[in-house]
Amino acid sequence: METVPRVTISNEAKKVVDDLRERHGALMFHQSGGCCDGSSPMCFEKGEFMLNENDVWLGTVYDCDFYMSKDQFEYWQHTQLTLDMTPGRGASFSLEIPMGVRFVIKSRMYSETERDHLQPIRYGP
Structure with missing residues (x-):
């Protein structure tokens, strides 16, 4: 079995990323449990x-x-x-906010087989 990715992306989100990449260049995402939109993923220029x-x-x-x-x-x-x-303005510093949309996370539990083949993680920068 191939490595199972921990994060995937919807086609709708890909369109927003394409637009942001055209405007800002390379991008990165971070999801915290902090202020603003709570645990919403935020998009930033890479670095x-x-x-x-x-x-x-x-x-x-x-x-x-x-x-x-x-x-x-x-x-x-x-x-x-x-x-x-999703449509709607979020309350974060994420790059998509001025576009009137915001990134959200949807999730599902891994199967037992998938858990044995997860993509490795890395701590720190």
Whole structure:
């Protein structure tokens, strides 16, 4: 069995990423449990968000690195995340907010077989 990705992306979210990439260049995502939109994923220009040892790299989604705070990862580690989007303005500093849309996470539990083949994670930047 192939390695199972920890993060996937919807076609609708890909369109938003394409638009943002055209405007801003290389991108990255980070999901924390902090302020603003709570645990919503936030999109930044690559390198714009300062990472530290409390962040976990979950992999690359649509050519963008995806990080999550360690505390959030403890909660979400048993689920595959899907980066999606929804209409409406969020309350974060994410790049898509001025477009009138915001990224959201949808999740599902891994099967037993998938859990044995998960993409490795990396702690810190």
